Amino acid sequence: MGTILRLAFQSLRSRFFTSFLTVASIALSVTLLVGIEHVRAGVRESFAGTIRGVDLIVGARGGTLQILLSTVFGIGAPAGAVTMETYERWASHPAVSWTIPYALGDSHRGYRVVGTTNEFYERYRYRQDGRVTFASGGPASAETDVVIGADVAERLRYAVGDPIVVTHGLQGGGISDHDAHPFTIVGVLDRTFTPIDRAIYVTLEGIEAMHEDFEAMPVSAPPAIGTVPEGTPNMPGAEAPPAMPGYTPPPGTPTMPGADAPPTMPGYTPPPGTPSMPGAEPPPVAVAPQPEPEHDDHDDHDDHDDDEDHDDAAGDHAGHDHKPEQLTAFFVGTKNRFEALQLQREMNTDLSEPLTAVIPGVSLGELWQNISSAEVGLRIVAFFAVAIGLTGMLVALYSSLDARRREMAILRAVGAGPRTIVSLLVFESALLAVLGCVLGVAFVYLILSLGQGAIEARSGIHLAVRALGATEWKYLGLVLGAGTLIGFVPAVKAYRNSLTDGLSPRS
Amino acid sequence: MTLASAAAASSAASAPAVELSDVRFAYRAGTDVVAIDSLVIPRGETVFLHGPSGSGKTTLLGLLAGVLQADRGAVRILGTDITRLSSGERDAFRAQHLGYVFQQFNLIPYLSVRENILLPVRLDAARRARLGGADPVQAADALARDLDIDGALQSKVTELSVGQQQRVAVARALIASPEVVICDEPTSALDSDRRERFLQLLFKSCTKAGATLVFVSHDLSLQPLFSRAVSLPTVNHASAVAAVEN
Structure with missing residues (x-):
């Protein structure tokens, strides 16, 4: 042989x-x-490394994929909202080590605006042990502070110190720019190759202040997310706000929040039936933190640059302190990871406010099965x-x-x-x-x-x-x-x- | 051990090298190419088997080598009737006892000269055993020296002249001293000077190895050099032969 x-x-x-x-x-x-x-x-x-270190993602009662997609991937709309009261109650649960609040509902040139706290920069992890770090500047601390992801900075050519204007609604060319409440970029994040790169972060107070201004403006019905058809042409003024003279949008600027998400997941197509694109399937429930009717009495709040003003506003809103009354979701880190399952069950069966708690790893696995x-x-x-x-x-x-x-x-x-x-x-x-x-x-x-x-x-x-x-x-x-x-x-x-x-x- | 090979073992020492009796072979039924009633080649002879082209020479050699199977009759090589062996056994028998030299293109082009000579002992353990423990490479080199091709041992086959190639083929046929060496017109591609020289070396080597030489050619001028001559048309009275001749 x-x-x-x-x-x-x-x-x-x-x-x-x-x-x-x-x-x-x-x-x-x-x-x-x-x-x-x-x-x-x-x-x-x-x-699988899109989100790490978070044990539970908690949103209003809804589909697990919907919660995962809307919070982690910035695709589609969350099913509902979580009241601040509920959030605070769970945040003080003995098994909970830390929480990251997440308030969605606004966008800037198609990039999602996320209202959150400093916990986000400290606790959020991706890949093995990737931290959210700053290419320049630092975290948003004041009401008008904005931190932008690497893609946002690159595509829109923004740098620390630039003023930006936020649009209500997740649609790129909303008809309701929050002109009255301009933000200033205080930080640019390092590239993470996760959807973080395509997001804009503000404080929870910033979100609330913005909405108060928004309510003050004489605008017609805000475009509720999920009702504006996909591919709606941009409204006049949306792409060239007066705040940035001479700015021309770079070619290929996404006008849809969902449109820009796929690059992190090559070959990804949302499985049929997943409410991944706004407009594709209107969620049955009211969406996003919407301005509350009681904001009506804030008509006089035209200017939020002044801190004293906020104090007044806080005075008007007892115990409010410019914090929104609702969150879209919140991320939970437990003291002991083994308690995550127990906590999930507790949240899912709690009767005071119907919630859905998602274990990111499990749901990511399910999602992968769908797209694989x-x-x-x-x-x-x-x-x-x-x-x-x-x-x-x-x-x-x-x-x-x-x-x-x-x-x-x-x-x-x-x-x-x-x-x-x-x-x-x-x-x-x-x-x-x-x-x-x-x-x-x-x-x-x-x-x-x-x-x-x-x-x-x-x-x-x-x-x-x-x-x-x-x-x-x-x-x-x-x-x-x-x-x-x-x-x-x-x-x-x-x-x-x-x-x-x-x-x-x-x- | 089959009955046939057991019989062969007992009679091998005394049996003639080749013994054909009542052999018939046809490629197509009804037209015999070989019809030999009796042909005996004693051991140690150099036999010149001659006949015009188409007289069934190559077919007869195929029968002797056990590549073709006679339709009837007995083909005894060294006392073993190879018509009774299975085709695998015939292959093994050929590997062990026979050397074969083609008319031309004897060598495998992608092997070196030495590797070509060594091929039979490399492929067959029984043939290798005939070396009696001697180093195959040394055996090959000794044969090459005898055949005056030792200078070309490392060469590529394609670099050799036709005469050298034929001598390499003889060395391969003779390695590990088989009992019978069959040559199918090995000199037809050589000019007359080289033909003589080639035959001298062939005879010398066969004698040294103790092999019986069956040499087929249509060139009658070579006949005097052999110890025995057989005219194939005389022996082979197949009806088809005359027709094939044209």
């Missing part, structure tokens, strides 16, 4: 160029197959590539047979049986397949080690150089098996040739 194997190897080496091309075509298809598997794992990891069907398509393509590579090998081996009749006759003359001839050719195809697999895998690792940094810098997907997983080994086994089996086609032909030729081949 060793002799035959060596013969097969030398025979292939003698036809170096053909063998090389055959191996190369198999190697490339293996690269595709194994590479897709690596990328899939990387994307999945990156996806795209992988199947990729795999099918990769398997076809492998089939093409193997067919190339079949063609190369089969077409060489006629020229090799003499070789077979010589082998027969020195005592090789038809079985030896068959095994020679099967060995040859198996060798080509093995070399193709080895080269293909080597190629994957070469690309990974060379391109890893560039890929991560561009997409935030960390493709780890890791050992081959069970799936990859299975694929390699399949390629090898198929390659060896294919070898029987020319082998049987050579066997027939050797029977008819005997020791006198026609060539």
Whole structure:
């Protein structure tokens, strides 16, 4: 057997160029197959790492995916609101270590505005242990302070110190710019490759103050999220607010909050039935922290630049202190992670206010299950590539047979049986397949080690150089098996040739 | 061990190298190409088997080598009737006891000269055993020296002249001293000077190895050099032969 194997190897080496091309075509298809598997794992990891360190995401009673998508991914609208009272009650629960309040409902040029507290900058984690850090400036502390994500800064060319105006409603070109309450950028976040990059952060007080102004303005019905059809053209004035003379929106500026989300999740398409896009499916319940009717008596609040004014407002609103009465959701960190399940059950069954508590990891897993069907398509393509590579090998081996009749006759003359001839050719195809697999895998690792940094810098997907997983080994086994089996086609032909030729081949 | 090979073992020492009795072979039923009632080649002879092209020479050699299976009759090589062996057993028998030299293109192009010579002992353990523990490479090199091709041992096959290639083929046929060496017009591609020289080396090597030489050719001028001559048209009275001749 060793002799035959060596013969097969030398025979292939003698036809170096053909063998090389055959191996190369198999190697490339293996690269595709194994590479897709690596990328899939990387994307999945990156996806799962969108939010870390948060044990529960709590919103008004609704679908878990809806809560996850609206809070973590900034896609779609939350189902309802959580009252401040309820939030504070849970925040002081003995199992709770910390909370991050989350108030949505406004946007700036299509980027979502999130009202939150300093806990967000300190507690929120992504990827392994990625912290929210500042490229410049610092957290928003005053009512008019704004912190923007890296994408927002880059696309809109904003820097610390720039004034911005927030639009009510999540639609890009809302008809109700909060002109009266301009914000100032105090911080730009480092790039995280998560939806954080596409968000704008203000304080809870900032959100509330803005809405008080908004109520003061004589505007027609605010565009409730979910009722404005997708792709509604921008309203006049929305793209070029007077606050920024000379500003021209960069091409491709998203006008829909949902439109910009997919890049973190390549290949992502919201599963049917998920209320991922505003307007696609109007949520049944009232949405977002809406201005409350009792704000009507704040008509005189035209200017919030003055702190004294706030104090007055606080006086008007007993115990309000410019904090909104409602949140969209809040994130919970427990003192002991094992208590998260217990706490989730408690929240979900609490009767005072119907809530839905979501364990991010679990829901991310569910979401991945929904969107991972795209992988199947990729795999099918990769398997076809492998089939093409193997067919190339079949063609190369089969077409060489006629020229090799003499070789077979010589082998027969020195005592090789038809079985030896068959095994020679099967060995040859198996060798080509093995070399193709080895080269293909080597190629994957070469690309990974060379391109890893560039890929991560561009997409935030960390493709780890890791050992081959069970799936990859299975694929390699399949390629090898198929390659060896294919070898029987020319082998049987050579066997027939050797029977008819005997020791006198026609060539 | 089959009955046939057991019989072979007992009679092998005294049996003639080749013994054909009442052999018939046809590629197509009804048109015999080989019809030999009796042909005996004693051991140690150098036999010149001649006949015009189409007289069934190559077919007869196929029968002797066990690549073709006679339709009837017995083909005894060294006392073993190879028509009674399975095809796998015939392959093994050929590997162990026979050397074969083709008319031309004897060598596997992707192997070196030495590897070509070593091929039979590398492929077959029984043939290797005939070396009696001697180093195969040394055996190959010794044969190459005898055949005056030791300078080309490391060369690529394609760099050799036709005469050198034929001598490499002889070395391969003779390695590990098989009992019978069959040559199918091995000199047809050589000019007359080289032909003579080639035959001298062939005879010398066969004698040294103790092999019986069955040499097929249509070139009657070579006949005097052999210890025995057989005219194939005389022995083979197959009806189809005359027709094939045209």
